[in-house]
Amino acid sequence: MSTKHSIAARQFNEDAVRVNHHDRTFWSVRQKRDNMAASLPEWEELRQIADNIKRHTVTHLADYLEQFEANATKNGVIVHWAKDADEYNDIVLKILREHNIKKVVKSKSMLTEECHLNEHLIRAGIDPIETDLGERILQLMNLAPSHIVMPAIHITKEQVGKCFEEKIGSEHGNCDPTYLTHQARLHLRNNFMTAGCGMTGANFGIAATGDVVVCTNEGNADMSTSIPKLHIVSMGIEKLIPDYKAMGVFQRLLARCGTGQETTVYTSHFRKARPGGEMHIILVDNGRSSIISNEEHWQTLKCMRCGACMNTCPVYRRSGGYSYTYFIPGPIGINLGMLKDHDTNYHNVSACSLCCSCDNVCPVRVDLSTQIYRWRQHLDEWHHADIMKKTMSQGMKYLFNHPSLYTTALKFAPLANIVPECLTNSRLNGWSVGHTMPEFPKNSFHQLWRLHLKDK
Numbered sequence: 029m030s031t032k033h034s035i036a037a038r039q040f041n042e043d044a045v046r047v048n049h050h051d052r053t054f055w056s057v058r059q060k061r062d063n064m065a066a067s068l069p070e071w072e073e074l075r076q077i078a079d080n081i082k083r084h085t086v087t088h089l090a091d092y093l094e095q096f097e098a099n100a101t102k103n104g105v106i107v108h109w110a111k112d113a114d115e116y117n118d119i120v121l122k123i124l125r126e127h128n129i130k131k132v133v134k135s136k137s138m139l140t141e142e143c144h145l146n147e148h149l150i151r152a153g154i155d156p157i158e159t160d161l162g163e164r165i166l167q168l169m170n171l172a173p174s175h176i177v178m179p180a181i182h183i184t185k186e187q188v189g190k191c192f193e194e195k196i197g198s199e200h201g202n203c204d205p206t207y208l209t210h211q212a213r214l215h216l217r218n219n220f221m222t223a224g225c226g227m228t229g230a231n232f233g234i235a236a237t238g239d240v241v242v243c244t245n246e247g248n249a250d251m252s253t254s255i256p257k258l259h260i261v262s263m264g265i266e267k268l269i270p271d272y273k274a275m276g277v278f279q280r281l282l283a284r285c286g287t288g289q290e291t292t293v294y295t296s297h298f299r300k301a302r303p304g305g306e307m308h309i310i311l312v313d314n315g316r317s318s319i320i321s322n323e324e325h326w327q328t329l330k331c332m333r334c335g336a337c338m339n340t341c342p343v344y345r346r347s348g349g350y351s352y353t354y355f356i357p358g359p360i361g362i363n364l365g366m367l368k369d370h371d372t373n374y375h376n377v378s379a380c381s382l383c384c385s386c387d388n389v390c391p392v393r394v395d396l397s398t399q400i401y402r403w404r405q406h407l408d409e410w411h412h413a414d415i416m417k418k419t420m421s422q423g424m425k426y427l428f429n430h431p432s433l434y435t436t437a438l439k440f441a442p443l444a445n446i447v448p449e450c451l452t453n454s455r456l457n458g459w460s461v462g463h464t465m466p467e468f469p470k471n472s473f474h475q476l477w478r479l480h481l482k483d484k
Contacts, residue, residue, distance in 0.1 A: 031375035031414075037347035050182060051345040057178075058339045060288020061389060068280075078281055079393040081274045082330035085235075086320060092235040092268045093311065099238030100309055103300040108310045113143035116312050120145060120227075120260060121152055123308055127258055129154060129224040135242065135249035136160035137229030138176055138333060139262045139312060141355055156227075157219045159248035161212055168195045174349025176356055177286045177335035182348060216248070226252030228298070230263035231332070232278060233309075236271035239299045240309065243282060243292040250296055257305035261298065264312050266329040278332060281391040286334035319367055324402050328363045330392040337386035337396055343379045352376050359386040359396040366403050374412045377403045416458070438472040 041047050065071045085092055097107045110116035124132065132149065134140065134156055146156045146167075158167045162180035166173060169191050173179030189203030198211045228249045232241040240261050242249040253259045269275060283289040301307035320326050338344045338358030349357040354365030354373045362380065365373030377400055386396040407413040427434050444452075445467055453460040471479075 036351035040348040064284035096235040117148040133223040135228040225258040226256040285336040
């Protein structure tokens with residue numbers, strides 16, 4: 029039975045050139061990550077410390093949230109609490125209306141994607157402008173991100189050139205990257221100058237000081253907060269860490285894992301509003317509290333959204349971000365999607381080979397593949413189990429529980445080798461899609477093992 033993911037992935041794979049480019053691009057980022065890790069003898073120790081910090085913080089989150097709010101308030105920041113996406117969107121809209129804002133410049137934030145903030149603001153007559161270049165390209169093309177760190181890396185320069193020509197009036201047919209970058213700067217600079225509010229996400233919230241830390245490579249977070257007097261920070265409650273000592277650990281891991289850099293070009297720290305300005309921090313739950321109580325999957329909250337699991341995942345690299353039903357793709361997206369709504373996103377659990385590569389690269393040691401395996405064990409009780417796979421499993425269980433039948437089946441298995449290929453490579457045999465049917469050996473492993481024992 030085909031799933032939503034497998035159907036979308038099959039469509040993606042119709043363009044072999046695009047698939048190979050996508051695969052090579054993200055594998056190259058994985059290799060850069062490996063080079064960075066190899067350059068630090070204490071790399072595995074850093075991962076373990078980061079894991080310990082996140083475990084501690086997540087399991088003591090209420091205390092750290094209160095500490096963060098108290099310190100941010102002392103700094104003159106206005107702190108809001110949002111239980112879900114609707115409340116978050118309403119808080120943002122209320123702040124903007126109180127200041128009569130018509131245009132907002134936004135630094136990249138997956139939380140605003142999660143809560144569908146842009147659509148909410150547009151309906152209210154407010155123009156949200158994404159200022160991360162990749163996000164802005166996708167916004168102009170009416171597309172969603174396909175990766176959490178490199179959202180538009182699947183878009184070609186020819187597509188960007190055509191988009192800029194139609195939406196911002198660049199030269200016809202000019203897809204030179206230098207020219208397109210210049211056009212993007214002119215376009216975004218005008219929006220920075222004319223916006224009434226700047227919004228950022230938050231890579232980290234420092235409980236001990238009330239600071240927010242934002243990491244970018246383009247400086248768009250700094251531009252979004254340097255010109256408008258109003259600054260709104262959107263932060264999921266799981267982004268909290270205890271102090272700046274902990275920040276030193278995560279700073280060494282984040283860029284190395286995400287993009288293969290020693291550090292991001294800009295690491296911006298926001299503690300209070302600029303002179304004459306106003307700063308708001310909105311702490312968003314939106315289901316995170318319930319994840320903490322989930323004994324099997326609470327570790328998902330340790331994730332710091334570096335994207336390393338996507339870069340290494342063989343399924344993501346060769347199926348693309350749009351093949352997943354949740355807005356975050358890849359291994360972490362599979363788990364987050366299931367936590368959000370397993371009836372909507374259960375298709376994604378098939379998009380995993382259980383190779384465990386994601387576990388090995390995760391900087392905070394989230395057991396991603398194990399969690400995906402656990403989700404699969406619940407599919408039957410949710411009535412989402414694949415009927416064909418279920419039938420095959422029951423058949424294999426019966427075979428393995430009857431040794432004489434199993435031995436007989438092994439004896440006659442080589443007869444499958446003489447079955448005409450036109451019969452084995454049919455639609456009835458799903459294994460034949462993308463695979464060459466294996467040839468059964470004349471002697472089974474059991475037979476060879478008996479001969480081995482006799483020789484001894």
